[in-house]
Amino acid sequence: MTTMTVDEAITRRRSVRGYLPDEVPEATLREVFGLAQGAPSNCNVQPWMSYVLSGESLRSLGRKMVDAAKEGIPPDPDFAADRKFEGVYRERQVDAAVQLYGAMGIDRSDRPKRDWAYRRNLEFFGAPHCVMIFMMEGFEEREAVDLGIYAQTLMLALTSRGIASCAQGALGLYPTICREHLGLPETQRLIFGISFGYEDESVDANRARVGRETLENSVRFDA
Template identity: 35%
Template sequence: MAARFSCRSFRSEPVARATIERILTAAQKTASWCNSQPWRIEITSGGATESFRKLMYEAASSGRPPSGDFAFPREYRGVYLERRRESGFQLYSALGIPRGDKAGYAMQALENYNFFGAPHVAIIHSDEALGTYGAIDCGGYVTNFMLAAQALGVATVPQAALAFHSDVVRTYFGLGDDRKVVCGISFGYPDPGHKANSYRTSRASIAETVRFKDE
């Protein structure tokens, strides 16, 4: 957990199918409400990654409005806004994008749809009828997928951005209306020399996030 980070530059080298299957086998142990295991996964490799990359980048750069299956945060405020800004400024600073450079911010945001050069993308989707609880279970799956990948030397970046255009995702993978796109995970081997991978985000202390009540 301490070693894992959101990788934003990958080498083009693909991950062996046997390694991907080891990651999936470990992640499948994720706990879920009533053991429903609502997650389903679509994984691209090779030409499929390239065609999906092109499709998603075109959708994102066209200015079309978001079409997510789950409500996005209404707003970030207080400490949540502070943490979001800190994370963003760390990335922009590492890449040499000046504060206030909105065009630079926008170009970097579009890199989500290039999958940061990753050779693979996993799309996680849930059963519509399970609603928020299905999505929560998928969140547990995403965490375990990333930790299993880290243990095998594979880098990951979880991407809510890929769910911003869930209609494009659904069409590409032929998903029914009963499947709701939760997020994506781009993954592969990291480019350790890239500036986007040169920093690490902070974490709040236990005192900031936990209250103990003994009486």
């Protein structure tokens, strides 16, 4: 097991979209999910409900979602996923897409290849594990913030052990399929998933690097 400083883990974490088939040992899975339980939340309500999928369960769910996409079944996300960004937010979104599709050698106008790249989301980018993160019906922005903090805590614990990950809103596009697969009631709302495992460095998508806004444009220090 390798661990690193928090600063290193923050700096090294990036979204990985191509994985080796090797599974993460169960003891390590328990360790990282145990660490993520330490994430803070409003009034300590800990609103996350995490389902870790591996092996045949993961592959079978992936097949169901890919089939749905191929058959043109419209996504039915529990949380709106169609926001159109404007201004600087749109610029950042486009830049990230340019970096990713550029690394994959996909022209932005090449619809079939872009559709293929999108469907790789639903196959967990070949990762051997995924965690689907749900929260109870009725929970709103405040609890979603808690889930975000939880997710980053989890991803940093993974990173520090040499395990790559990718948070994916796209994994929240077919919640009905996911609930049925996991035997969950309608009251469990799927917000996103995180694929994870060991990076396959030979995958083109993993050469993508996205930048960040300057500190000056994001943070104001007031005294």
